[in-house]
Amino acid sequence: MTDSHPQGKHLGIVVGGSLSQGVEVRLDPSAPVEEMALGQHVVIQGQSRRFFGVITDITLESSDDTLKASPPDLSNPLIARVVSSTAVYATLHVLPMLTLEGALALVEGPKPAKTVPPHFSPAYLASEEDVQMVFGAEDQRHFWLGTPLDMETRVCLNLEEFVQRSNGVFGKSGTGKTFLTRLLLVGILQKSAAVNLVFDMQSEYGWQGYREGGGWVKGLKQLFPSQVAVFSLDEEHCRKRGISPDYLVRVGYNQIEPEDVAMLRETLNLSEGRAS
Numbered sequence: 001m002t003d004s005h006p007q008g009k010h011l012g013i014v015v016g017g018s019l020s021q022g023v024e025v026r027l028d029p030s031a032p033v034e035e036m037a038l039g040q041h042v043v044i045q046g047q048s049r050r051f052f053g054v055i056t057d058i059t060l061e062s063s064d065d066t067l068k069a070s071p072p073d074l075s076n077p078l079i080a081r082v083v084s085s086t087a088v089y090a091t092l093h094v095l096p097m098l099t100l101e102g103a104l105a106l107v108e109g110p111k112p113a114k115t116v117p118p119h120f121s122p123a124y125l126a127s128e129e130d131v132q133m134v135f136g137a138e139d140q141r142h143f144w145l146g147t148p149l150d151m152e153t154r155v156c157l158n159l160e161e162f163v164q165r166s167n168g169v170f171g172k173s174g175t176g177k178t179f180l181t182r183l184l185l186v187g188i189l190q191k192s193a194a195v196n197l198v199f200d201m202q203s204e205y206g207w208q209g210y211r212e213g214g215g216w217v218k219g220l221k222q223l224f225p226s227q228v229a230v231f232s233l234d235e236e237h238c239r240k241r242g243i244s245p246d247y248l249v250r251v252g253y254n255q256i257e258p259e260d261v262a263m264l265r266e267t268l269n270l271s272e273g274r275a276s
């Protein structure tokens with residue numbers, strides 16, 4: 001396949017791996033392992049298609065196990081150079097996510113990767129053009145969500161397609177789930193792609209959200225006052241925060257079933273009821 005756009009930085013070649021575990025790319029000595037990072041986008045040029053993947057792991061390897069037991073004398077620059085160019089190397093584990101197949105990719109867009117590139121296929125860091133080809137350029141339908149690691153390129157999301165599916169934002173604690181979700185809701189509101197009902201258990205989306213390290217970020221009501229209605233069950237909590245909700249919701253005693261109380265038994269510290 002001929003390249004229709006410039007390649008990113010050359011990383012190395014594919015030396016093994018699998019579709020489920022990801023392919024192994026032996027890193028070129030010219031690409032410093034420290035500059036590789038988990039989650040970076042990588043493009044692998046197969047014979048008839050390009051593979052678009054992410055780095056899922058980075059390992060340090062040596063071709064000679066005795067190096068682990070008795071490391072060489074690296075104070076000698078010649079030995080250091082020989083060892084670092086031949087005996088030790090790093091492997092990137094790249095999970096192929098999408099394939100771009102020749103000229104068809106321009107029309108059909110990327111498809112889920114169902115195969116892997118062959119041995120010795122060259123791997124590159126994804127270029128701005130690669131990222132744009134996968135995520136689309138910012139326009140009326142594509143919402144700019146952020147940038148990939150170590151890149152300035154805009155990652156965009158087609159919100160019309162996004163709202164047609166069920167979506168989840170997953171991640172370890174403190175990795176930015178709430179911020180990303182807030183951005184997604186902003187995008188959906190801005191493009192009027194859909195209407196959302198948000199159960200805002202920790203009051204992060206309605207009026208304002210907390211930023212770690214201090215400060216607040218605007219919530220949806222502040223950004224789109226006429227398009228967002230905030231409902232609250234807790235008037236006092238709102239007053240403490242200096243916020244007036246659009247609607248106060250009151251749950252009548254006649255609307256509470258025994259099952260609702262049973263569910264809250266631990267929270268309300270109630271003793272176990274006797275089944276009769």
Ligand SMILES: Nc1ncnc2c1ncn2[C@@H]1O[C@H](COP(=O)(O)OP(=O)(O)OP(=O)(O)O)[C@@H](O)[C@H]1O
Nearest residue numbers: 171172173174175176177178179180210211212213
């Ligand atoms: N897109 C972003 N722009 C700027 N700062 C961000 C962004 N995403 C995350 N942060 C910073 O990281 C902190 C943690 O993000 P966030 O609260 O979204 O994480 P979380 O995954 O929802 O955490 P938790 O699991 O505790 O709910 C934020 O308080 C903010 O300081």
Ligand SMILES: [Mg+2]
Nearest residue numbers: 174177178179
């Ligand atoms: Mg959160």
